[in-house]
Amino acid sequence: MREYFEFYLPTKILAGFSALDNLGFELNILNIKKPLIVSDHVIEKVGVSGIVKNVLEQNGICFSEFLDVPLESSLETVEEIAEFFNKEKCDCLIAVGGGSVIDSAKGVRILLEYPNKKMIELSGADNLNTKFTTPLVVVPTTSGTGSEATLVAVIKDTQNHVKLPFLSYGMLPDLAILDPRSTISLSAKMTAATAMDALVHAIEAYIGTQKNPVSDSFAASAINLISKNVLLAIENPKDNVSRLNLAIASMLAGAAFSNSMVGIVHAIGHS
Template identity: 55%
Template sequence: MKTSLFEFFVPTKILAGEDSLSNLFYELSLLNSKKPIIVTDKGIVNAGLLKYVEQPLREAGIEYIIFDEVPPDSSLKIVKNIYEIYKQSSCDSIIAVGGGSVIDSAKGANILIAYNSEDLADIAGADRIDRKLKPLIVIPTTSGTGSEVTSVAVIADEENGLKLPFASQFLIPDVTVLDARMTLSLPPIMTAATAMDALTHALEAYLSLQKNPISDSFSLTAIKLIFQNLYKVIDDPKNREYRLNMMIASTCAGVAFSNAMVGIVHAIGHTLGGMYKIPHGVAMGILLPAGLEFYYDTRKAEFEEIIKLLNNFLEEKVKDLIEYVRNVLTRLNALTNLPIKLSDVGVRKSDFDNIAKMSLNDGSIVFTPKYAGIDDIIKILEVSY
């Protein structure tokens, strides 16, 4: 394979397996952490999941603070609140327990802690962070965002209706713990939506301008694990093997796109999330088929490689990847009520021009392997409607 110079970076230590959270104290000790703040949300607390995190800390005599006010969409206000409590409580590290919003909130707070600042918007963008942050351990409770191993975070600027992106190698968590117990209670629609998020990460990374042989291997592993386990885990949600496989898939996809980046599907999805508060995984599933149509003419060889991979293990032979993905989404809609059209989630056609203009300014679009203009984005929106 002829490949130009590329960079690949994945410093996160990953613990995965049965009861892997039992090693949490040891990981904290390696990071010289004596008083972490646990960042989470009410849903995690009410589901009883925090006990798996608190138990090893209590057994080891570790003092900790809990912040459980993270909303479904992280915001500048919440990040500032975490920062202030961290300072007031003299904490020295962060444990994020949750999905993408919780993890991104923890990353955002970590930036403020490092800069001793209350204005996160001033540091938004790529490679604006110039210093090491406090130790961060991530314990995901969904299988989609990949944020547990990525160098990116997205924080909502609610006042201006924007999603602020942050990208820096300093944002990559120190440790990620994949424990299947943390996703056993994930509802079917959330399981489907987060799986579409992970799948879109893997596919866009594999089709990206910045793809490389190492990121490709992570992308393909993620794609394989998702299609091998998605229907199984929806049918048998308490199965720890299927749950762990989906978590590993999400992490592999996160490693892939943290290095290869994503593209036009994410650019539009970020805009829709900011304007309509559509859950990110839902937006990814809705936009993915039309996004793949956009990619196809410049990435035919990659499409063929994915089809070969799928046909190695699927009973139903795949001839057309885009058609197969559409069929998967149709089945997920029937099984979980996952929305699969923009019209299902309240998007207005009258907003298409504005959505397209805003999406062109999203950093993800830079890595799309062909030129994308306003007309291209509007076509994706129309096909997805």
């Protein structure tokens, strides 16, 4: 038992079979007038951003969209999105996608907060505000990274061939929406691979040096949900229940390692 620990998760979680339908209500609470949807063309094609757009239209909320996020988030893309955000006079980011889309949106939020700084000066741990002005809503379309509940973003500096990590409590999204419609089109292979990422997050959180009773319960719950649902989702990709359970597990594992840190597996991966 640790003598002292901290656990931080300010992100509001909406989870359920039609959780996305509540997006309009939530944006009204946050007093959002014009969100920017950040996504990619694959997500657009399978229709997840379409569900988000329908909800916004039904609630009379106008929006802009940026769909050109590449497979790996880069500084150039982040700068391009931030410029577009300002040009379109948006007031909120809605990231609809996997790790690259979510991390790109987190990067945009940093640039909007520090318009006169270079991203590279802000990378590392605790170089950022702990509260950002631009709200961030995340709709994960894989059940792996847990980025919707972590204080981390990793963005590629293509010129210098390095991945820049950004860590701050302020990086945590305001809202994460876990709806099985977002992950229902994932292939069996992607389902397995992303669930394995989440499982490793949970295991590493459970044995991490900053582990504590709260992160332990998140990690144990994630391991339990993944072990009971991953094969069901692989065998029957359209199964709503196992899809939702994997999405919840991924979020729980993300929140767990965001507080207790990851271990040797990710340390090797980062290098």
